[in-house]
Amino acid sequence: MPTDLFNGRQSCSTDADRPTYLWAGTGLGVEGIPGTTDTTDNSLVTAQYRVWPVVDPNSITTATRPHALPGIEAPATLSAAALTDGQTYAWQAQTVADGTASDWSAACYVTIDNTRPATTPTFSSANYQQDVPNPGGAPAKFTLSADGDDDVTGFEYAWLLPLPIVDIANIGDHGIPQFVDPYSKPTSFMRADAPGGSATVSLVPPSGSGPKTLWVRSLDRAFNGSEITSYMFFVSPTVPSVTPAVSSPEFGEPTEFTLRPAPGLQSTNPVVSYSVRTIGGQIYGKPVEVAADTDGTAKVTVVLDGIYGEALEVTGKSGDGWVSDTGRWSSTYDTTPTVVSDIYPENGSGGGVGVPGSFTFTPKVKDVVSYTYSVNGDPEATVTAGDDHSATIDWTPASDGFYDLQVYATTSSGVQLAPYDYYFTVN
Numbered sequence: 001m002p003t004d005l006f007n008g009r010q011s012c013s014t015d016a017d018r019p020t021y022l023w024a025g026t027g028l029g030v031e032g033i034p035g036t037t038d039t040t041d042n043s044l045v046t047a048q049y050r051v052w053p054v055v056d057p058n059s060i061t062t063a064t065r066p067h068a069l070p071g072i073e074a075p076a077t078l079s080a081a082a083l084t085d086g087q088t089y090a091w092q093a094q095t096v097a098d099g100t101a102s103d104w105s106a107a108c109y110v111t112i113d114n115t116r117p118a119t120t121p122t123f124s125s126a127n128y129q130q131d132v133p134n135p136g137g138a139p140a141k142f143t144l145s146a147d148g149d150d151d152v153t154g155f156e157y158a159w160l161l162p163l164p165i166v167d168i169a170n171i172g173d174h175g176i177p178q179f180v181d182p183y184s185k186p187t188s189f190m191r192a193d194a195p196g197g198s199a200t201v202s203l204v205p206p207s208g209s210g211p212k213t214l215w216v217r218s219l220d221r222a223f224n225g226s227e228i229t230s231y232m233f234f235v236s237p238t239v240p241s242v243t244p245a246v247s248s249p250e251f252g253e254p255t256e257f258t259l260r261p262a263p264g265l266q267s268t269n270p271v272v273s274y275s276v277r278t279i280g281g282q283i284y285g286k287p288v289e290v291a292a293d294t295d296g297t298a299k300v301t302v303v304l305d306g307i308y309g310e311a312l313e314v315t316g317k318s319g320d321g322w323v324s325d326t327g328r329w330s331s332t333y334d335t336t337p338t339v340v341s342d343i344y345p346e347n348g349s350g351g352g353v354g355v356p357g358s359f360t361f362t363p364k365v366k367d368v369v370s371y372t373y374s375v376n377g378d379p380e381a382t383v384t385a386g387d388d389h390s391a392t393i394d395w396t397p398a399s400d401g402f403y404d405l406q407v408y409a410t411t412s413s414g415v416q417l418a419p420y421d422y423y424f425t426v427n
Helices: none
Strands: 003-007 020-022 028-033 045-053 061-068 074-078 088-097 108-112 122-125 140-145 154-158 169-171 177-179 189-191 198-203 210-219 229-235 241-244 254-260 271-279 288-291 298-303 309-318 323-332 338-341 357-362 368-375 381-384 391-395 401-411 420-426
Touching (some): 003 108, 028 045, 028 088, 028 108, 045 074, 061 074, 140 154, 140 210, 154 198, 189 198, 241 323, 254 309, 271 298, 288 298, 338 420, 357 368, 357 401, 368 391, 381 391
Antiparallel strands (some): 003 028, 045 061, 045 088, 088 108, 122 140, 140 198, 154 210, 169 177, 210 229, 241 254, 254 298, 271 288, 271 309, 338 357, 368 381, 368 401, 401 420
């Protein structure tokens, strides 16, 4: 006889008083593993199935799976036309090989349920009310109710649409379905405490403040879903503070920042770590994770080396995975060199063809070791800075007209700072 019998990818129930409830709008999938006593014969076999209403055993419908492999699940579909919504059916399987049939298997019992629940769930929340701003951070606690509709046995929910597809089985060795109970995933499903009853769920809201919507539907025993309903509420901002140790951090200097959770957050859902990302610096990479102390504060040291400025973006993370809004700190820097000429003033005219002039470069930041310059797009040249980190070049024009002297400084660590364009005219 066939073994490992399944209907709708769920194990068959041999208890007539506890049938499996299944949707069969396009037919009922049944399967079993056909076997043979001749282990040396690799011939294909046939799996046969028959089904009948429990109230009318003589009204039999059959389905066949020819060319089946012994030892492998052999699926077939019992016609939807032979299955009435709300009726309970029994079905059996047998193996046929070389004109010889096995005995029929024990009967499996199913109740056809093609009708979705008529009742959408009702909501209530103990800590996230619909008509007032709610402090963020704490998991949202909801009570979902079927309001006595005993067709409802559970609920499905998600923060985004569409709701997940109810997938109740994986396929294992020999094609055998491996049932996965949706209610084993409490982030998306919860069984009601009784048919028509209720369920209480605790969910971490999506990150950030603002409006949040939970989408929910009821499920029956066949996992048919009701119409979808929703619950919207508003979460107040939960921005962490980002404070430098000095009021005006300098470019290139290691600076310590103190990170603090939003007021009141530590008492509802303590922050255990922060994710810190720098924007505008020389090194771009993944955010750095920083552990928080028991009071929710943390310290992180950052070298501020963005040549135009730098920003820190910080989010707090609680132990249950909730993530706060993003806190930000930013500063701008002018790392261009100062340029002065004795003969050729900036944005003015002076000198003349063959008249030499000098240009002095001085830094606005520390640790400059050289300057690289180019006149009107000519090949670049580099001059070493002196002990005072400045440098002077001599230059003689070969023709009159408008000129653009572009120059940038380089630090001892090799950081190329922002360029400066010095415009002047040769008489």
